[in-house]
Amino acid sequence: MEAAAAKRARASRGSAPDRLSALSNELLCHVFSFLRSRQAVQTTILSKRWLDLWHSVPAIDLDITDFSESGRRYDVNWEKMKNFTTNLPMEHSAQLLDAIRLRLGIFDICDHLAPDVDVWV
Amino acid sequence: MEVDKGKGEAEETRKVAEADRDTVTLKSSDGKLFEVSKEAAARLSTVLAGMIAGGSIDDNGTDLKQIGSEALENVVDYCNKHANSIPSAALISSSISFNTAPFKEPEEWERKFVDRLSHDALFDLVEAANFLGMERLLDVTCHKISEMMKGKSPDQIREVFNIKNDYTKEELEEIRQELAWAFYDD
Numbered sequence: 001m002e003a004a005a006a007k008r009a010r011a012s013r014g015s016a017p018d019r020l021s022a023l024s025n026e027l028l029c030h031v032f033s034f035l036r037s038r039q040a041v042q043t044t045i046l047s048k049r050w051l052d053l054w055h056s057v058p059a060i061d062l063d064i065t066d067f068s069e070s071g072r073r074y075d076v077n078w079e080k081m082k083n084f085t086t087n088l089p090m091e092h093s094a095q096l097l098d099a100i101r102l103r104l105g106i107f108d109i110c111d112h113l114a115p116d117v118d119v120w121v
Numbered sequence: 122m123e124v125d126k127g128k129g130e131a132e133e134t135r136k137v138a139e140a141d142r143d144t145v146t147l148k149s150s151d152g153k154l155f156e157v158s159k160e161a162a163a164r165l166s167t168v169l170a171g172m173i174a175g176g177s178i179d180d181n182g183t184d185l186k187q188i189g190s191e192a193l194e195n196v197v198d199y200c201n202k203h204a205n206s207i208p209s210a211a212l213i214s215s216s217i218s219f220n221t222a223p224f225k226e227p228e229e230w231e232r233k234f235v236d237r238l239s240h241d242a243l244f245d246l247v248e249a250a251n252f253l254g255m256e257r258l259l260d261v262t263c264h265k266i267s268e269m270m271k272g273k274s275p276d277q278i279r280e281v282f283n284i285k286n287d288y289t290k291e292e293l294e295e296i297r298q299e300l301a302w303a304f305y306d307d
Contacts, residue, residue, distance in 0.1 A: 019244035020266065020282040027251060030259065034224075034267035041303040045275050045296055047287050087302040 021049045025056070033059040037088060038066045060088065145173065147197065148182035149190040155197040161204035167254030187252050192245040199234060199258055227261045235265040 023031070032040045032054060040054045062085055144156045163170040172178055185193060227235070238246065243262060250258040270278050279286060288296070297304050 016240075016283050018283045018285065019241065021284055023244075023247065024251075027247060027263065030263045031266045031270075034264050035270060038303055039271070041300060042275065043270075043278070044300065045288065045293055046279060046284050049284075051296075083302050 021047065025053060028053055029057050032057040036061045036063050036066055038062075038084060041088070142180075145169070145178050146180065146182045147193060148179075148184050149188055149193040150186050151190050153190040153193070154182045155193055157197045157200045158204040161200040165200055165203060165255050165257060167256075169253060185253075188249045189245060191242055192249040195238070195242065195246050196249050196253065196255070196258070199255075202230060202234065203257075224260055224264075227264060231261045235261055238265075 020028075020031075028050075032043070035043075037054075037057075037060050040057055043050050043054060044052065062081065066081075143159050145159050145162055147155050147157060149155070159173060163173050172183065177183070188196070235243065235246075243265060247259065247262045247266070249255075250262055269281055273281065278284065
């Protein structure tokens with residue numbers, strides 16, 4: 001019974017209003033501030049409403065696992081994240097950042113990575 | 122800090138009007154009345170704190186014309202639960218939390234509180250929290266929405282929220298190229 005009701009509810013969302021896109025830019029950015037930066041940037045392709053909204057999100061949250069694939073070497077993942085991280089601030093336009101979070105996994109303190117991190121911060 | 126401020130404001134109003142009441146009555150857009158702890162309302166909502174301090178609280182029900190009864194019931198429920206909740210020590214000592222971030226992960230009861238809401242009720246509550254200047258409730262509800270997006274592909278997100286893709290194929294391709302640094306998945 002319950003499953004059937006849930007299924008109906010899901011199906012009926014087909015014509016339901018899009019409550020998320022209807023939020024103000026300010027509230028959408030608030031939602032974005034809880035997403036990792038890579039996903040926040042990718043929301044651009046949801047619809048035109050979302051074009052460039054991520055520019056003003058007041059937080060940057062980077063996680064090496066977003067750039068990792070199983071079986072791939074850490075330094076390759078690192079290059080992917082580095083590329084993302086180098087581009088992000090150039091496109092970002094928030095006046096003030098409330099938070100920056102970096103999650104780098106177990107290699108946090110590898111000496112050869114440190115200069116890159118210094119540049120971002 | 123905020124707690125002290127809320128209490129101080131509540132104290133002052135006590136002199137002004139409604140002598141010893143420790144609740145305030147709020148009226149939804151559809152005319153339903155709800156009682157809420159005055160202390161919690163003043164502590165959690167900057168707008169209600171201002172109204173209490175300014176003496177513009179109506180004993181017969183303060184009109185909140187922008188908020189429907191379901192959303193207001195959830196606001197009041199949240200305030201009253203908050204008034205009774207004991208601050209969790211786990212929040213302070215959580216090792217994975219980001220120490221300098223202003224946002225603290227939702228507590229267990231806050232998670233349950235937003236998890237039981239319907240899709241529409243969640244968004245109504247976001248708007249009510251925003252209108253009433255309830256920073257914590259806004260954080261908790263927006264965090265819940267972000268969790269509904271996390272780890273999902275654009276197609277899956279469109280499906281969950283019923284977002285219409287109004288880009289042409291060419292436009293999408295152009296964006297993917299411009300933002301290649303965010304999209305590559307090879």
